[in-house]
Amino acid sequence: MGVPTERPADISGGVSGAPSGPDPRALGYARAAGASGLLFAVLFGLAFVLVRQAPGLDGSDATYTAFYSAGAGGAVVSLGLYVVPFAGIACLWHMTATRTLLQVLRPGSWAEIPHWLHLASGVLFVAMLFIGTAAVGAVALQTAYSSAPLPSPDVARALTAVGYTVVFVYGVRAAGMYMIATTGLVRSAGLLNRAAAVLSYLAATFLLVSTTFHPAILLVFPAWVLLLSIMLLVRPPTGASR
Numbered sequence: 540m541g542v543p544t545e546r547p548a549d550i551s552g553g554v555s556g557a558p559s560g561p562d563p564r565a566l567g568y569a570r571a572a573g574a575s576g577l578l579f580a581v582l583f584g585l586a587f588v589l590v591r592q593a594p595g596l597d598g599s600d601a602t603y604t605a606f607y608s609a610g611a612g613g614a615v616v617s618l619g620l621y622v623v624p625f626a627g628i629a630c631l632w633h634m635t636a637t638r639t640l641l642q643v644l645r646p647g648s649w650a651e652i653p654h655w656l657h658l659a660s661g662v663l664f665v666a667m668l669f670i671g672t673a674a675v676g677a678v679a680l681q682t683a684y685s686s687a688p689l690p691s692p693d694v695a696r697a698l699t700a701v702g703y704t705v706v707f708v709y710g711v712r713a714a715g716m717y718m719i720a721t722t723g724l725v726r727s728a729g730l731l732n733r734a735a736a737v738l739s740y741l742a743a744t745f746l747l748v749s750t751t752f753h754p755a756i757l758l759v760f761p762a763w764v765l766l767l768s769i770m771l772l773v774r775p776p777t778g779a780s781r
Contacts, residue, residue: 565643569775572636576768579629583761586626589619590672591754593679596699603692607682616679623672627665634661644728644776653720660717667710674702707752714760715746
C-alpha cells in the first residue's frame with residue numbers, strides 16, 4: 540500500500556485548485572489609501588479657503604495695506620498655513636499606501652518607470668505646496684506673530700508672485716505627472732475602469748498645459764484624489780495578489 544501524500548498548497552495558503560480569497564493586505568492598504576486620500580482632500584480644501592483670503596496678484600496697494608493692517612485677515616491666512624502641512628502629510632500617506640497596495644497587487648511594478656515617477660512627482664508636489672503657501676502667507680504670518688512694521692505692498696505682492704509661481708507653474712505640473720503615473724499603475728492593477736482612467740488622463744493633461752493662475756485650478760488635484768479614494772473604499776481589491 541502506498542503512503543498517502545498531502546496535496547500541494549497554492550500561493551494563497553489554501554489547497555491547490557481552491558479559489559483564492561481576498562488578500563487582507565490589499566484590502567488594508569486600499570482602506571488606508573482611501574481614508575488618507577479623503578483626509579487630504581478635506582484638509583486641502585480647508586487650507587485653500589483660508590489661504591485664499593490673502594490678496595491676489597491683481598490686488599491694489601490699498602487692498603494689501605487694508606488687509607494686513609486689519610490683523611484679522613492675517614490671522615485667518617496664518618491658520619491656513621498651519622493646515623497645509625497636515626494636508627501634505629495626508630497626501631504622503633495616500634501616496635505611500637497606494638504604492639504599497641500596487642506592490643502587493645503587482646510585485647513586479649517596482650521595475651517600471653511609472654512606479655518611480657509616481658514617487659518623485661508626489662514628493663515634489665508636496666514640497667512645492669509647502670514652499671508656495673509659505674511665500675504667499677509670509678506677510679500674514681508676520682502680522683499675526685510680530686510687532687515689526689508691515690512691509691510695503693510691493694514686497695507683499697512680490698512674495699505672492701513667488702508663491703503663485705512655485706504652486707501654479709511647478710506644483711501643478713508635478714500634480715499632473717503624479718496623476719498620469721498613478722492612473723497607469725492603478726489601471727494596470729485593475730483598480731480603475733476605462734471611463735475613470737480617461738477622465739484622469741484628461742484632468743492631468745489640463746494641469747500640464749494650463750497657463751492660468753486662477754486659484755480654482757488647485758482644486759482639480761484634490762478632487763481627483765477624492766474620486767480615486769472613494770473608488771478604493773467602495774470597490775476595494777478582492778482578488779489574490781498577482
